[in-house]
Amino acid sequence: xxxxxxxxxxxxxxxxxxDHDLITHGIYKYERHPSYVGFFSWAIGLQLMLKNPIxxxxxxxxxxxxxxxxxxxxxxxxxxxxxxxxxxYRQRTPTLVPFVSKDMRAPKASEDPSD
Numbered sequence: 001x002x003x004x005x006x007x008x009x010x011x012x013x014x015x016x017x018x019d020h021d022l023i024t025h026g027i028y029k030y031e032r033h034p035s036y037v038g039f040f041s042w043a044i045g046l047q048l049m050l051k052n053p054i055x056x057x058x059x060x061x062x063x064x065x066x067x068x069x070x071x072x073x074x075x076x077x078x079x080x081x082x083x084x085x086x087x088x089y090r091q092r093t094p095t096l097v098p099f100v101s102k103d104m105r106a107p108k109a110s111e112d113p114s115d
Contacts, residue, residue: 022082023088028048032095036067040097065100071097 027034040063047056078086 023084032093033097067097071100
C-alpha cells in the first residue's frame, strides 16, 4: 500500500483516473497482489498458531474463494484499464493468489465482487 500510494484503493477502479498509474516496482515487482497474499497468509497463520483446525479450514475456504474471485475480477479490470502494459506486467510477475485465471476477458458489471 505504501509503494502504490494514490494508485491503491480498497475499491476496484472501474475507470482510469489521471493519477492512476500501474505500479510495477517495490514489492509489486515480485508479487501482483501483495496485500491479498499478506492478509491470506496472516489469517491462515493465525489459525495455525491457535491450533484451530475448524477455523483453519473455514478461513482457507472463505478467504480463498473471496480472493480468487476478487483477484480475477481485478485482473480483468486492470487489463481493460492498462491493456498491453498490464498484460506484459502480468506475464513477468507472478502471484501467490491461488486459482487466478489465465484466460482474461473484460469484466461484466454483474461480476463485480464489491457489489
